[in-house]
Amino acid sequence: MVHPTKIRTSISLSSAVEINTTSALANHAIEAATEEMVQTFQPELQVDIKAKISALVSEVATSSTADRSKMSYCTDLDKSVLISNFEKRGWSQAGPDDDWNTKQSLCSLLTINHFPNHYELSRKDLLVKNIKRYRKELEREKDPLAERGDAPGKYIYLDFIPVTFVLPADYNMFVEEYRKSPQSTWIMKPCGKSQGAGIFLINKLSKLKRWSRESKTPFNPTLVKESYVISRYIENPLLIGGKKFDLRMYVLVTSFRPLKAYLFKLGFCRFCTVKYDTSIQELDNLYVHLTNVSVQKHGGEYNCMHGGKLSVQNLRLFLEGTRGKQVTDNLFSNICWLIVHSLKAVAPVMANDRHCFECYGYDIIIDNGLKPWLVEVNASPSLTSTTVNDRILKYKLIDNIISVVLPPDGIPDSHCLAKTGAIIQDFDVEHQDVKE
Incomplete structure (x- = not known):
């Protein structure tokens, strides 16, 4: 602009x-x-x-x-x-x-191509806050979706984000949770940054205290420079070839009230370049733990021909062959579930401008039990093409977005984003609220 x-x-x-x-x-x-x-x-x-x-x-x-x-x-x-x-x-x-x-x-x-306050979904601390509020509201309404599991704080149907706290505001609550399982690893992320910037792992409370001291400004020693989220690290990720990976899925939203969302079929996996290792010696090795291309491309093992990426279609074939079709279908159904409910969690607070649409980049990690976990949501997913296949995928993504957002004659009108007769091509209509 x-x-x-x-x-x-x-x-x-x-x-x-x-x-x-x-x-x-x-x-x-x-x-x-x-x-x-x-x-x-x-x-x-x-x-x-x-x-x-x-x-x-x-x-x-x-x-x-x-x-x-x-x-x-x-x-x-x-x-x-x-x-x-x-x-x-x-x-x-x-x-x-x-x-x-x-x-x-x-x-x-x-x-x-943006809703005015898209940060309610894409900013890490606000995403967590909105999902927690969504759960509590459903509990107050005695909605069966908010049914609790056997473990304290666990939900049966809405347990799709790791245990997360916002620092420094939730420091005392984090310490209480940390002491329940002091051998766990946690991952720290700045709330307002992307592409792996400022991320690190901790397994000792002393490391967090050292970060807190280093983060204070010289002018005001009680003021922390920026907020972070700290989440329980998924220590048992699904590995392929011994390497950790995550999924990048694209979701187009044309309305939040009523909610109407489309899932792009052509997502991809992003792989680490170094084999997964949970030892203390590798805790600071970002090439082991972070899948961001912006991080991995600087590693000596990075392959610029395939960019460390695998298509979601090929992932699905691999899982069907190694785990079975039924559990693979369940995995992708659960991915759709977490996408829909993350959008429902922010829908009440989103400025639902009828002139707006938005394509979000969902980052999802799958654990070894084939359970998907929502890592974060990007409001401006990268359109940089690192490989030929990358360029083809992102070209199709933009082409399909335009076909959905605009009517067939290419001229928008004030209600075009709410129409149901759009050309969908490589999008699945993932969720559409039905008006009573």
């Missing part, structure tokens, strides 16, 4: 793409769309934004017929899988001189 802070300061758009057409709108439709959109901005900006929109109504209304029927896009992410999909549809790119943000803010034909 061109200068996102000038207009949509209430929205974080790290890899935003806006798709638009400047069709003429009736005055009452413009006013309704304007009022709805203005409410999504910070209160102190609303008057100024509304004035700018009103000043531009006459300019848009008098634009030429040719201009009004032309599709255009704006992106701050120059990735080939994006641009090639736009160009094959004959779309034109809006440049920095087109005042894109201001002109298009008034138009109900705007479609943007």
Whole structure:
């Protein structure tokens, strides 16, 4: 996006793409769309934004017929899988001189690839908070989904995230849990970072205390620089070839209320380059424990031909051959289950803008018992292509997203994201709430 802070300061758009057409709108439709959109901005900006929109109504209304029927896009992410999909549809790119943000803010034909507060799902501490709240709400309602297991704190149906605490706020609760099983390993992650940055493992409380001392600022020794989540480490991950891996699954959400989500069929596994080893000597070896490509590509064993990746289809074939078809089907059903309920957990707090859609990158680890665990959710999954197969997959992903989000004629309208007749291709309709 061109200068996102000038207009949509209430929205974080790290890899935003806006798709638009400047069709003429009736005055009452413009006013309704304007009022709805203005409410999504910070209160102190609303008057100024509304004035700018009103000043531009006459300019848009008098634009030429040719201009009004032309599709255009704006992106701050120059990735080939994006641009090639736009160009094959004959779309034109809006440049920095087109005042894109201001002109298009008034138009109900705007479609943007992020929900305003997507961080409720993608920020690690908020994801945990929302899932915990979701469980408690279901318990209060005596919903059978919230049935407890035999072990303290365990859920039978909603146990899909490791035991997690937010530091420093939950430090005392973490220590209490740690002392129940002092031999366990825990993994620390900064709440607001990605691509493996700032992650480390601990197996002793003294290491956490040392981190706490090192994290305090010189100006305020009681203030920790940033929040972390600390989770019980999955020490028995499923291994292939002796190496740890996780799954990257893509989920498209076009509405949170009602919830409508699609699961992309063509996910992949990301492998570590060094064989799994739980010994203390390897506790700090990120090439053993972290599957992020941004970490593994710096290792001496990294293979740039396949990028340390395996398709989900091939994983499924491998598991069917080694574990059996029934348990493999159960695994993938459980993956769909955790995706749906993680989305339901955040649905009440998400700003459900009808002009928005979002593709999330789900990171999932499978343990040796074929139980899936949700690790984190990315609101801006990487579109960088590290291999030929990677490029093909991500091109198809973007192509399918556009086909779902836009109607067949390629021109969005204010209700297009809620339509059920979209072309789905490589997406499965994973969940769709039915209105009573």
